[in-house]
Amino acid sequence: MTNIKTYNAISPMGLNYLTEQGYTINGDEAPKGILLRSQDMHQETIPDTVRALVRAGAGFNNIPVDDLTQRGIAVFNTPGGNANAVKELTIAALIMAARPVVAAIDFANKTRGGDVSLRTETNKGGYRGTELSGKTLGVIGLGNVGSKVANTALALDMEVIGYDPGLDATTAWRVDRHIGHARNVEEVLQKADYVTVHIPLNADNKHFIDAEKIAQLKPEAALLNFSRGGIVDDAAAKAALDADQLRMYITDFADAVLFDNPKTIITPHIGGSTIEAEDTSALMAAKQLDHYLTTGNVVNSVNLPSIDEPFRTKYRVSIIHRNVPTMLSQIANFFGDHGINIEQLSNRAKNNIAYTLISLNALTDEEWQLIHERFDQVDDIFQTRVLKNNQD
Incomplete structure (x- = not known):
């Protein structure tokens, strides 16, 4: 097993x-x-x-x-x-950015003595917020989470503008036709009252929201990060908060630079929990x-790269290799030279990595061993597997 x-x-x-x-x-x-x-x-x-x-x-x-x-x-x-879990927490954070819910709860819990209801009524003017209806939400990244957040914000009667550098037909189908599509991220930052970020973290977008981009936000704007720690430069966000160039920052990723800041709300990475x-x-x-x-x-x-094809033959050979010009000919020539008939060959590439699936209906134990011995010697081949169709 x-x-x-x-x-x-x-x-x-x-x-x-x-x-x-x-x-x-x-x-x-x-x-x-x-x-x-x-x-x-x-x-x-x-x-x-x-x-x-x-x-x-x-x-x-x-x-x-x-x-x-x-x-x-x-x-x-x-x-x-x-995606749905992160969407719901993002919407909760959006409400907390509009209404001082956390501070109000803290006030109510700390109120002691006398008529608590009366004291709360007297002081609750200090916890007056704003409504989300009519405000503009900027969504950066319209993938699985961002598209759900954008569509839900529409149901809250918000104006929504989105930006996704990888916008394609699949992404476009996810979002409501009433969501505006920005030409660049700067357009989102300059127009939005609230900005939420939903892009993956990689080497190209670490600190995607940096000091320069934060400076383009309205001073009364709120910034939300429920994507990944590192997408927002937290030190830059703190500096903007301290300088009253940003009203609030809510994130699902704890960073010591943000601790004890009254304009920051931190949740402990519970977006998908x-x-x-x-x-x-x-x-x-x-x-x-x-x-x-x-x-x-x-x-x-x-x-x-993605390959998802029915396994209809008796055997398959899967090969992970570099995406180099001569590789497919080397692979095909090997099978031809040894009289192994290829029923189907599928090849896909993703950047400098390629993946090849070869379908066979006949393969002896000796040929099985020969495939491993030959391909294991090729520097540009990382892994070779021979699979038997147990459903055949």
Whole structure:
């Protein structure tokens, strides 16, 4: 039985799916797959037996993706699995940015003696907020979460303007036609009363919202970050708050520079922490892991191109390799030279990494061994697997 190693508390919905498919969870055998949530895998030793690592969640900065790619290990995430949970917390934060709910609750809890209701009535003028209706929300990133936030804000009678540098047909279908599309991020920053950020963290957009961009916000604007720590330059946000160039900053990512700031609300990275989101993400992760290990198909990988085709032949050879001009000819020539008939060959590329699936109906044990011996010697090939169709 194939062993899957887990880190963190993975929802039973995902674990039960894997056991129903015949896997063992955290058994004695060397693992073929890893399922995790927030474990820092940069600090973990990942065995050479591992073929895939799946994060039950969207972010993957806790995973050494580049190193794993060079070892031929596929890395997956579950985009959209916790989108509704993050959307709801973002909307809650939006309300807290409009109404001083936290301060009002704190005042009510600290009120002692006499007629509490009367004292609250006397002082509640200091907790007067504004309504969201008629205000403008700027949404940066219109993916799984951002599109949901934008659409919900419309239902709150807000004006919504969105910007997504990767806007495509799929993204466009997610958002309501009444949402305005900005030509650039500066347009969002300058027009919005509230700005919420929903883009992934990578090397290109660390501190995407920096001091220069914060300076383009209205002084009375509120900034929300429920995407990833590091998307906003927190030190720049604090400086703007202290200089009254920004009214409020609400984030799901604790940073010591923000502590004890009365204009900041910090939640402890709970955006995706709902029972439903954990169940959905775990089940998605389990299915993607099983799909890859048994068929070679790639869905929601962060380091491999997507291929999801029916496994109709008796065998498949999956090859992770560099995206170089001569590779496909080398692969095809090998099979031809050894009289192994290719029923179908599929190839996709993602930046400098390519993935090839070869479908076969006949393969001897000797040919099986020969494939591994030959391709293991090619520097540009990271991983080769031969899969048998157990449903055949």
